[in-house]
Amino acid sequence: MPKNAAHHAHEHHQVVIGLQGSSGLAGQGWEVGLDNRRACFVPTETRHDYFGNDINHVLVIDLDVSAPALSNPRHHDYDHLAPLFDRPQHLEMDNRLQNLIHLCAAELHQAPDNRSLHEHFATGIVHCLSHRLSGNRILRRRPQTFNTEVLRHYVREHLHRKITVKDLAREACLSVSRFHETFREMTGMSPHQYIIHARLDRAIELLRQPRLSLAEISLRTGFSSQGALTNAMKKHRGVTPSALR
Template identity: 30%
Template sequence: MNLSSLNFSLESASRAKLLSPRPAELITLPSYMDCHEHSYTQIVIGLKGLVEFEVSGVANVVGTGQGCVVTASTDHAFGSLAHQSDILVLNLPYPAEDDSLILQKINELSKMDIYFQLDSSIQKLIDMLVQEIRSSPNDLLLSRACSDTVLALLLHHISAFDVHRRESRFDLEVVDRYIEQHLSRRISIAQLAGSVYLGESQFHQLFKEQVGVTPHQYVLKKRVDLAKTLIEQGRFSLGQVAELTGFSNQSTFTHTFSRLQGVSPSQYRKRFYR
């Protein structure tokens, strides 16, 4: 290998290391349901509040001292049920040889019990570790030590708790309700999928089959329909209408409205106010 190739390899490795998730992370979850997957296994432990999780069709509420296993490439939806919900996330992206046995045992655990309950002694230890992470959030060595300690103890001191299987199905009423509540903001396909506990690709396919248009087209129509109502009421400027209906700017709003309605927003307004 020549010097330039070696430098490129080192730079690539450094970038990959920087992009890799930290071994242990403290995260505050949003109040809306989100949905995604990733190429590595995660252990999620509740610290504060209540979090609703759905992993592979199995749903449960995770509170303080409870948790779940999300294995690599598994669709999962999640969202806070409280004003603020904090979780500890242990990421197992690229196990070294000495980690492979732990990862194997964690994967085996998830096949039996996706959700688990910690005993009181482990909860106290985790509280202490979390305080250390909060005081030194950029200490990678501390993050790794926390992850290793908790993982080793989990294999001996957890127990399953009751879960219920949520039937993954397409429910347009739920999707509509989510859209109506968030229409003034950006709405991603992952968020819509999470609202009905479906993976993003499965949701997109079911939506197109049952509604006849893509989720993106459906949301755009909802935005324009609301814009028409606001224009007819005459209480807002066109710039305000664009903002209230979730368009990034007035130019995008005008272009989309004109394409779907055949007239511009200003022309549409002249039908009611001259």
């Protein structure tokens, strides 16, 4: 493990559990010291420093943010697991959980290439942590919103290039999975649908400028070709760009 602080971020959620020695995590406005009593939950793309001493040892579990249990509200584990990564947070572990973690860590050390064992142990550990953190209740997601005008302006200014859900989530200051859910709740459509309609709205505006060719309009509104613009316009607006012009 690194002895000095290392600044980084990940494209996955991460659970970091102290096993031995002294180490820690720190980000903007938060810091957690890790020993054999603490586990820390780090959401995807959370910039943070990791630091440790000469003998520190931690167990790290990487979680795919697109896994149904973390991204699909209909999944039976979603209400238990997804809230773990709403924000950086930590858990003080009881003796039973500490013993379980150390037992799993020892078994994993003996079988470093057994992927199936790693995945099963990781799943069990995360569920145990979730149960401890929630106590006797289900973790409920905090209602979240974002400034739709800021997002609309961002989309408008970047229509000429590819816009990803990750880009929009960053503007909304939410994780990708949380943004996708919140966006649907607020707008009634997916981010992809919203971007398509924004591109088409802008294309219709540009069609009023006779000097612009359909190819140029396609380029300015982020469609890969004139044909892509025509297909999207016909599918979503029921008319071709040429007929509309």
